Amino acid sequence: MTRPDSPSSWQRLDDPQAARVLADAYTRQFFEPFIWRERRVSEVAREVGVTTNAMLYRVRQFLRLGLLEVTRTEARAGRAVRHYRSTSRGYFVPFSATDAASVQALYEASLDNTRRSVLAELTRAWSDLAEDPRWFGLYTSGDADGLHSHVLLPFPPVLAAPGERVSLMAPLLADGQPAIWDNTTSLRLSPSDAKALQRDLHDLHQRYRARVTASGRDHLVRLTLAPLRTD
Incomplete structure (x- = not known):
């Protein structure tokens, strides 16, 4: 199987603490908005629905783990505003760096937050439709x-x-x-x-x-296809 990217294009995370940021669905939601985009703490806090102080705690954690970097500082009256971005466009978390007991456990932990989000939004939509x-x-x-x-x-x-x-x-x-x-x-x-x-x-x-537009409404999309075991 051919691969479009060489292994060197992916930042490898062997540190278990850094690996956990991307392997754990709950923690990853705080880091994903910074992946190769310059962002401020306050705007990401609003996006993920937490306080600025809670988001700042996460940012300091990501900086310490080498996952974030300060791209520029914006001078303002009072406290200067820092802008952050991920240290790489892509990350590779080897299975050996996680604390998952099996591949299935890693898969479930990585997707658990997404699965809960899908179920929550479907529940809300169905409830709105129930006359x-x-x-x-x-x-x-x-x-x-x-x-x-x-x-x-x-x-x-x-x-x-x-x-x-x-x-x-x-x-x-x-x-x-x-x-x-x-x-x-x-x-x-x-x-x-x-x-x-x-x-x-x-x-x-x-x-x-390719048709995503800023004036549209956000939708969660999950497409799944898997061969069923016959044993």
């Missing part, structure tokens, strides 16, 4: 071919007739509904179709990433 809370719950359906859908919805969807394929998420596609999608399913695909789906998901992500 009648009596219909807020899990909807599971299938036919002779097996399970088709298992989703959490704030309203009763149209149940497909035998042999008919209807997405339970279809009502959310109307123009008046918010842009929400949360669907997990199992597909039996040939190796070539699975690779095509993988590439389609990648291209879809890149296409809309």
